[in-house]
Amino acid sequence: MAYTKTSAAAAVLSLAAIAVVCLYVNENSETIKEGLFLRGENLPQVSGDGPGVDTMQFVGASKVEGSNAITVPMKRHERTDDEHEKLSQWIDHTHSRDEHPVVEKEGNHQRLIAETALQNSDLVEYFGEVAVGTPPQYFKVVFDTGSGILWVPSNLCDGEACLDHHRLVEHKDSSLQVEDGYVNIKYGTGNMRGRRANSLVEVSGVKVGKQDFLLSTNEDGVVFRNGRFDGVMGLGKEELAGILSKNEPGRGTPFYINAMKQNLLAEQKFSIFVSKHMQKPGAVVLGGVNPNLYKGDIQYHKGQSNAYWMLAMDSMKVGDKVVDTMDARGIVDSGTSLLVGPPQIINEILPYVKVNSDCSNYDELKTLELNLKDTSGTMVTYKLTPEDYVMKRRGSCKTGIAIMQIQLKMDNPIIILGDTFLRKYYSVFDHKTNSVGFAEANHDLNDNAPNQTPDDVVEEQQDESYNSDDPYA
Numbered sequence: 264m265a266y267t268k269t270s271a272a273a274a275v276l277s278l279a280a281i282a283v284v285c286l287y288v289n290e291n292s293e294t295i296k297e298g299l300f301l302r303g304e305n306l307p308q309v310s311g312d313g314p315g316v317d318t319m320q321f322v323g324a325s326k327v328e329g330s331n332a333i334t335v336p337m338k339r340h341e342r343t344d345d346e347h348e349k350l351s352q353w354i355d356h357t358h359s360r361d362e363h364p365v366v367e368k369e370g371n372h373q374r375l376i377a378e379t380a381l382q383n384s385d386l387v388e389y390f391g392e393v394a395v396g397t398p399p400q401y402f403k404v405v406f407d408t409g410s411g412i413l414w415v416p417s418n419l420c421d422g423e424a425c426l427d428h429h430r431l432v433e434h435k436d437s438s439l440q441v442e443d444g445y446v447n448i449k450y451g452t453g454n455m456r457g458r459r460a461n462s463l464v465e466v467s468g469v470k471v472g473k474q475d476f477l478l479s480t481n482e483d484g485v486v487f488r489n490g491r492f493d494g495v496m497g498l499g500k501e502e503l504a505g506i507l508s509k510n511e512p513g514r515g516t517p518f519y520i521n522a523m524k525q526n527l528l529a530e531q532k533f534s535i536f537v538s539k540h541m542q543k544p545g546a547v548v549l550g551g552v553n554p555n556l557y558k559g560d561i562q563y564h565k566g567q568s569n570a571y572w573m574l575a576m577d578s579m580k581v582g583d584k585v586v587d588t589m590d591a592r593g594i595v596d597s598g599t600s601l602l603v604g605p606p607q608i609i610n611e612i613l614p615y616v617k618v619n620s621d622c623s624n625y626d627e628l629k630t631l632e633l634n635l636k637d638t639s640g641t642m643v644t645y646k647l648t649p650e651d652y653v654m655k656r657r658g659s660c661k662t663g664i665a666i667m668q669i670q671l672k673m674d675n676p677i678i679i680l681g682d683t684f685l686r687k688y689y690s691v692f693d694h695k696t697n698s699v700g701f702a703e704a705n706h707d708l709n710d711n712a713p714n715q716t717p718d719d720v721v722e723e724q725q726d727e728s729y730n731s732d733d734p735y736a
Contacts, residue, residue, distance in 0.1 A: 408499055444459075535690045
């Protein structure tokens with residue numbers, strides 16, 4: 264029985280704060296000289312401040328002082344009270360039911376997890392703008408390490424879901440090439456049908472020609488109708504793009520990898536800053552790191568998979584209790600809201616971290632420690648305090664840790680290090696060395712952004728869906 268996770272498209276449009284995508288681009292790149300500074304007026308008409316950067320000097324981008332960083336505005340949305348309540352109920356359910364959610368990876372789907380029960384609750388909040396085609400047409404997309412492809416709607420999709428979103432007008436795109444035949448994706452709350460296509464794709468002046476993507480022509484289901492994002496920009500590994508490549512060499516390569524291969528980025532890495540403040544921005548950084556967004560040194564850990572951003576987990580500790588993770592593997596996924604894992608591990612942790620809904624036992628909760636060996640073999644401890652893992656909203660509390668039994672073709676238990684973890688730790692994904700690094704995130708930024716009230720929620724992300732017959736999936 265396949266358990267699934269909410270579609271990346273199923274986000275709710277609400278109060279937005281300016282956030283940024285940061286791109287580190289080679290100083291000698293003609294893309295920067297011509298694509299940005301001479302053509303800045305052609306970029307999306309957004310301006311504002313971003314974490315770790317000065318006020319934008321022109322529409323669409325700004326620099327990080329002392330580096331090659333180029334920032335692109337990205338926005339964030341929050342959940343409604345009803346959506347947050349549904350999320351809370353779902354988390355409680357994973358802690359109490361006898362049979363826990365099971366996730367099975369099947370076929371060439373570009374997403375590991377999808378969850379239909381949360382189509383209106385556990386929702387992606389961050390989106391940035393991507394330009395597709397010649398001349399460019401702009402789309403709001405979720406940047407997601409758990410997805411391997413870019414997909415956007417086509418103007419040929421005339422259903423209710425597509426009509427509520429930006430659609431690519433095919434006949435106006437002179438660089439568009441569309442293939443015959445269709446790709447069918449089954450979601451827990453609906454179905455998507457589309458065609459493989461390629462065209463010019465641009466993110467803040469960084470252009471990749473003949474970029475493969477999926478052009479949806481049918482979107483049927485609540486997961487699409489309720490969505491506020493047009494599509495998804497995958498930051499996952501190339502093997503997660505099998506639905507686009509169809510095992511054809513050179514096909515389906517994610518945008519950021521193509522940009523690296525064409526030397527458009529300074530380094531073969533990207534990084535992510537997840538803001539813990541509802542009204543303050545986060546950032547995705549392509550091509551390097553933004554030193555303003557983290558504290559201390561970055562500790563790198565060797566990747567354990569050619570498909571996922573996967574790391575070897577050591578023991579956990581909560582309070583004085585040491586928890587054996589049984590040689591678990593951790594998947595670092597910006598598209599997952601919570602820290603989730605199998606019952607044999609999470610049930611050992613819950614008595615020490617599970618908060619009462621009225622927050623009455625908050626002061627009694629323990630710090631959770633996760634141990635991982637770095638690339639030199641030295642053990643590194645990452646700590647999550649109650650402030651880090653408890654979600655608060657208007658006087659109510661919920662622990663951002665849940666139970667999922669994730670089944671891959673391996674014997675190791677799987678833990679998903681989602682935004683519960685990534686809010687605390689700035690994450691760096693090194694494509695060249697197949698490693699992931701972490702450093703403590705610097706949230707002491709953007710003092711000019713609106714402040715939170717004490718009861719504002721620390722929200723998370725979750726995303727995209729495939730194949731489920733579980734009533735809670």
